[in-house]
Amino acid sequence: MEVVLALVIGVLGGAGVWLVLRPRTYQVIMGLALLSYSVNLFIFSMGSLFINKPPLVAAGVPPDLDHYTDPMPQSLVLTAIVIGFATTALFLVVLLASRGLSGTDHVDGGKEES
Amino acid sequence: MNPALPHLIIVPIVLPLLVAAVFLLISDGRRQFKSLVNVGAALANLVVSIEILRRVDAGGAPGAIKVYLAANWEPHFGIVLVADRLTALMLVLTGIVGLSAAVYSTAAWGRAGVFFHPLFQIQLLGLNGAFLTGDLFNLFVFFEVMLAASYGLQLHGSGWPRVRAGLHYIAVNLLASALFLIGLAMLYGIMGTLSMADIAVKLPLVADTDRGLLHAGAAILAVAFLTKAAVWPLNFWLVPAYMTASAPVAAVFALMTKVGVYVLLRLSTLFFSPAAGPSAQFGSRVFLYAGLVTIGFGVLGLMSSLRLGRIAGFSIIVSSGTLLAAMGVGEPSVTSAALYYVLSATLGASALFLLVELVERAATDGDARPRSVEIEPDEDTNLDDAEGALVGRAVPVSLALLGLAFMACVVVVSGLPPLSGFVAKLSLMAALFNPDGVEIASAPASAAWWLSGLLLLSGLISTVSLSRAGIQQFWSPADSPPRGLKLVECAPVLGLIVASAWLTLRAEPVLRYTRAAAEALHEPKAYIDTVLATNPMPGQARRREAEEAAP
Numbered sequence: 001m002e003v004v005l006a007l008v009i010g011v012l013g014g015a016g017v018w019l020v021l022r023p024r025t026y027q028v029i030m031g032l033a034l035l036s037y038s039v040n041l042f043i044f045s046m047g048s049l050f051i052n053k054p055p056l057v058a059a060g061v062p063p064d065l066d067h068y069t070d071p072m073p074q075s076l077v078l079t080a081i082v083i084g085f086a087t088t089a090l091f092l093v094v095l096l097a098s099r100g101l102s103g104t105d106h107v108d109g110g111k112e113e114s
Numbered sequence: 115m116n117p118a119l120p121h122l123i124i125v126p127i128v129l130p131l132l133v134a135a136v137f138l139l140i141s142d143g144r145r146q147f148k149s150l151v152n153v154g155a156a157l158a159n160l161v162v163s164i165e166i167l168r169r170v171d172a173g174g175a176p177g178a179i180k181v182y183l184a185a186n187w188e189p190h191f192g193i194v195l196v197a198d199r200l201t202a203l204m205l206v207l208t209g210i211v212g213l214s215a216a217v218y219s220t221a222a223w224g225r226a227g228v229f230f231h232p233l234f235q236i237q238l239l240g241l242n243g244a245f246l247t248g249d250l251f252n253l254f255v256f257f258e259v260m261l262a263a264s265y266g267l268q269l270h271g272s273g274w275p276r277v278r279a280g281l282h283y284i285a286v287n288l289l290a291s292a293l294f295l296i297g298l299a300m301l302y303g304i305m306g307t308l309s310m311a312d313i314a315v316k317l318p319l320v321a322d323t324d325r326g327l328l329h330a331g332a333a334i335l336a337v338a339f340l341t342k343a344a345v346w347p348l349n350f351w352l353v354p355a356y357m358t359a360s361a362p363v364a365a366v367f368a369l370m371t372k373v374g375v376y377v378l379l380r381l382s383t384l385f386f387s388p389a390a391g392p393s394a395q396f397g398s399r400v401f402l403y404a405g406l407v408t409i410g411f412g413v414l415g416l417m418s419s420l421r422l423g424r425i426a427g428f429s430i431i432v433s434s435g436t437l438l439a440a441m442g443v444g445e446p447s448v449t450s451a452a453l454y455y456v457l458s459a460t461l462g463a464s465a466l467f468l469l470v471e472l473v474e475r476a477a478t479d480g481d482a483r484p485r486s487v488e489i490e491p492d493e494d495t496n497l498d499d500a501e502g503a504l505v506g507r508a509v510p511v512s513l514a515l516l517g518l519a520f521m522a523c524v525v526v527v528s529g530l531p532p533l534s535g536f537v538a539k540l541s542l543m544a545a546l547f548n549p550d551g552v553e554i555a556s557a558p559a560s561a562a563w564w565l566s567g568l569l570l571l572s573g574l575i576s577t578v579s580l581s582r583a584g585i586q587q588f589w590s591p592a593d594s595p596p597r598g599l600k601l602v603e604c605a606p607v608l609g610l611i612v613a614s615a616w617l618t619l620r621a622e623p624v625l626r627y628t629r630a631a632a633e634a635l636h637e638p639k640a641y642i643d644t645v646l647a648t649n650p651m652p653g654q655a656r657r658r659e660a661e662e663a664a665p
Contacts, residue, residue: 002389020289025281032288039292039299046303073302076251080295083258087291090265091284101274107285109278 005045025095025105032091036084040077045065047073117464122169123182123197125162126205126242129155142228149220152231156216159238159410160209167202178634179641180250181648189648190312194248196645199631200453204245204376207457211369211464214606215362218468221603223360226271233270237263237366244373248645250308253377257294257342261287264370267363268355279354286341286351294338300331311645314384315640318391329396332385333391336378338396343374344434345404346411353427355414356357361471364426365464371430372460375437378448382441383635384642398444399512402561405439408432409568416572416579422470422587424461424577430528432572433459439565440542447545450632454541454625456616458534462526465610469523472603473516473587512599517588519604522611524584528576529569534617539569541625 012034019031020033047070058065095105102109133155140148170178184193197205224230240260247253265287269280298308304324305313320328341348352371356364378401386396412432419425433455440452474594522533529535546562619626634640 020285028285031286032292035289035292039295042296043299046299071297072308076299076302079251079255083255084291087258087262087265087284087288090262091281091288094265094269094277094281094284097269097272098277101277107281109274 001049001051002045005041005049009038009041009045012041023106023108025098025107028107029088029091029095033088036080036088039083040080043073043077045073045078121182121513122162122166123180123195123246124184126159126166127195127411129159130235130242134232134239137232137235137594142634148231149224152224152234153213153216153220155235156209156213156238158328159242160206160213163202163205163209163242166197167206170197170199171630174348178630179644181621181645183648184648186650188650189248189645190307190309192650193252194309194311194645194648195246196248196641197246198309198641199627199634200376200380201245203457203628203631204372205242207372207460208238208241208245208369210610211365211460212241212612214464214468215365217602217609218365218606221431221600223271223362225515226360229266230270233266234366237267239263240659241366241369241373245376248310250301250310250313254291254294254298257373258291260370260373261291262361262533264367267366268359271360272365273358275354279351279358280469283351283355290338290341293334293341297331297333297335297338300327300334304328304331309645310381310384311642314387314390314642315646317377317385317393318389320393321538322392325392329393332381332396335381336400339374339377339381340404340438342371343375343378343438344371344408344431345438346408346431346435349408349411349431349434352431353424353519356427356430357421357423358465361468364423364467364470368430368460368463369435372437372456375434375441375456378438379441379635384638387636387638395444398442400442402442405435405437405442406561406564406568408435408438409572411435413568413572413575416575419579420583422466422473422580422583425576425583426466426470427468429576430463432576433463436565437543437571439561439568443546443561443565444636445545445548446629446632446636448542448546449635450625450629451538451541451545453628453631454534454617454621455535455538457624458526458538458614461610461614461617462523462535465519465607465614466523466527468603468607468610469516469519472599472607473520513588515599515604517584517610519607520588522614524577524580526611526614528580529573530577532618533611534614534621537541537618537621539573542566542569 014071016031016033016035016038017033019027022028022031048065050069053067053069055069055074057068061067099105133151137148137151140151166180168181179196179198180197182190182197184195186192200321219230219234230595235261236361240256240258240263243256244260247256256478265280265284268283269276301313302308304320304327305316307313307316317328337348344352356367359367382397383399386393386398388394390396409432412435415428416425419428430560436459437452437456440448440455443449524530526533526535529539543566
């Protein structure tokens with residue numbers, strides 16, 4: 001499972017970096033989205049990977065990491081997803097504004113600063 | 115915690131949040147009212163910050179750190195707000211700059227778009243929160259709050275140059291946020307905690323096999339902050355974004371690079387103090403050299419700029435580089451001088467950003483392109499349109515005022531006597547060459563010479579390039595008489611300059627304060643102990659628990 005997750009994070013991150021370096025705004029925003037997926041998975045994996053271990057304490061089971069998975073990275077990921085989603089949406093708005101004002105989707109607008 | 119007003123520390127976060135929420139309820143037509151509320155809230159923010167500073171400073175050595183447990187959890191687990199001398203100082207600085215920008219925006223910019231006022235308050239909230247927070251993830255949240263507001267504010271007023279610069283600004287900051295999260299997750303994976311004080315305690319205990327990973331995580335985290343602090347080569351976004359932003363927004367943005375430097379200073383002194391064993395002083399050499407290179411880059415940029423806005427942007431880069439290099443030396447006396455420099459440089463840069471717009475508007479009447487470099491007057495320009503001689507005619511009051519304010523800004527930014535920029539640079543150099551005979555062990559001996567040389571060079575180049583721009587703006591024949599200036603636009607600029615003059619007059623107590631702050635930073639034991647020893651307030655639930663436990 002570790003290998004699969006590491007591969008997924010690596011492929012998503014690599015594709016994200018590649019796309020962010022492309023000259024079209026659409027590619028940049030797709031790249032940022034992929035990067036944020038890989039970062040979120042990375043945070044999640046930092047709590048160590050377990051199968052069939054709940055993050056919530058149940059009665060009668062001693063509350064330590066032998067019986068539970070760490071709930072902290074999961075809550076961090078939730079916050080990071082929300083924030084990343086909001087900022088990406090905001091970037092999308094700016095992207096559309098740029099497209100409308102410059103008539104092209106090149107990141108530099110394709111014309112000189114007036 | 116002081117029994118009177120125990121919740122004072124959280125006010126700089128709650129107040130802007132509430133005011134921003136109230137703004138959404140006020141109808142858009144009542145702009146005048148909104149502006150007044152905005153100024154009132156900024157004023158209240160400043161007053162609260164000063165009160166926090168007064169309390170933090172009054173408490174003597176152990177009482178100098180105030181801790182607030184936001185949800186009354188134990189400090190290892192819950193959200194902690196910590197106010198020590200450095201935090202209080204930055205809060206007051208935010209208060210001063212925020213108030214100036216708020217007053218300035220009542221003239222015109224507050225009416226240029228719909229959501230200026232709520233965004234402005236959210237920006238203050240993010241800044242205050244980033245200074246106050248005591249755990250890493252909360253720091254991330256406040257950073258994002260601050261940045262989200264700044265994206266909106268940067269675009270305020272719209273127009274193609276702003277959108278173009280904003281696109282780059284947002285993309286770079288989103289990438290930096292991704293790095294922030296990666297570094298934070300790595301630290302959590304190794305340390306198992308996000309509380310800064312707790313990490314500092316556990317850091318010396320990290321196994322040697324994990325230490326490389328720990329350093330990698332810390333370095334990735336640092337790259338995110340270095341991007342925000344505009345360190346070369348991570349600073350190409352800064353000048354276009356700051357130059358195109360509207361004046362009050364740019365004045366507040368002058369603070370944002372300081373947040374990056376603040377976090378680096380806080381975390382590096384806390385985590386990699388001499389108590390950290392093999393990790394002690396990790397990265398300080400990098401800060402030193404990166405800072406020196408950044409000053410060099412800023413100086414080159416200053417020389418190549420003609421427009422005032424660009425010059426102001428590059429002066430921000432120079433001050434960031436200076437701070438970072440001073441921080442990299444890692445000596446309390448140098449850090450103390452650097453903290454004084456933060457105050458002076460931020461006030462100067464904010465005043466300059468506010469002034470740039472006034473000057474460019476007065477001199478070119480809306481057309482913000484620089485004049486021709488040729489300042490040799492033509493034969494016929496000694497006469498005005500009515501064939502009257504220009505010599506001996508009174509300069510309009512507004513232009514004279516602008517000219518004097520501009521001169522004062524030049525003096526502060528480039529570090530000439532008599533204003534605070536000079537005191538800041540002088541004390542930095544004095545600390546570097548340690549007249550007390552204390553050996554600076556943590557940095558190579560040549561560092562002091564390099565930093566002092568670059569400080570002097572950057573002062574010279576700022577003077578040259580600002581004077582050049584000033585000559586073009588003020589001494590070239592204007593095509594039309596300058597429009598009248600509004601009092602609310604001049605007052606904040608003058609206020610910032612007066613604050614700088616006050617810093618000069620009261621240099622001794624201020625330097626004593628920054629000295630105490632710097633010493634506390636370099637001896638983080640008091641900070642760690644105070645934070646971790648704070649007990650949750652006895653509330654109803656806890657009393658019940660205690661009662662149940664008693665029988």
